[in-house]
Amino acid sequence: MSTAPLFHLAFPVVDLEATEHWYVQGLGCRRGRRSAEALVLELGGHQLVAHLEPGGPQHQTGIYPRHFGLVFASAEELMALEQRAHARGLRLGGAPRLRFAGTALEHRSLFLIDPSGNWLEFKHYSNPEAITGLEDHHLVGEVRPDHSHSGEAQKSTGM
Numbered sequence: 001m002s003t004a005p006l007f008h009l010a011f012p013v014v015d016l017e018a019t020e021h022w023y024v025q026g027l028g029c030r031r032g033r034r035s036a037e038a039l040v041l042e043l044g045g046h047q048l049v050a051h052l053e054p055g056g057p058q059h060q061t062g063i064y065p066r067h068f069g070l071v072f073a074s075a076e077e078l079m080a081l082e083q084r085a086h087a088r089g090l091r092l093g094g095a096p097r098l099r100f101a102g103t104a105l106e107h108r109s110l111f112l113i114d115p116s117g118n119w120l121e122f123k124h125y126s127n128p129e130a131i132t133g134l135e136d137h138h139l140v141g142e143v144r145p146d147h148s149h150s151g152e153a154q155k156s157t158g159m
């Protein structure tokens with residue numbers, strides 16, 4: 001096991017059985033402990049804990065405000081997951097696409113939606129520095145029309 005710290009995320013689900021099936025058989029996660037209320041999953045070496053939440057996740061119709069997933073080091077890993085998602089019939093959040101093509105932020109992105117309505121993103125950046133660097137850039141994600149009051153979003157549209 002690597003000595004690097006592992007990321008941990010707890011997230012809400014409405015059905016543990018469906019969650020286990022989707023994440024383990026579907027996505028390929030390793031299953032950890034399970035109780036009547038929660039299920040531990042390993043995603044890319046990190047720890048997810050799905051917690052039963054009667055109300056489920058807030059209804060989210062797009063990629064924002066919340067999603068989680070993995071940034072792959074290679075395009076091949078992302079392509080393999082795309083193929084797996086198609087083969088297992090996992091629900092896509094739109095077609096996989098190349099975002100910000102031709103820019104320093106170029107990345108291929110795949111969104112999936114789990115049985116509880118949680119959005120997951122898997123991606124690969126052409127320029128690894130874009131993952132957590134490029135601090136002088138002012139564009140992060142999609143510009144949201146419903147957030148037009150945001151000065152940063154407005155300024156970033158021309159980039």
Ligand SMILES: [Fe+2]
Nearest residue numbers: 063067121141
């Ligand atoms: Fe994202």
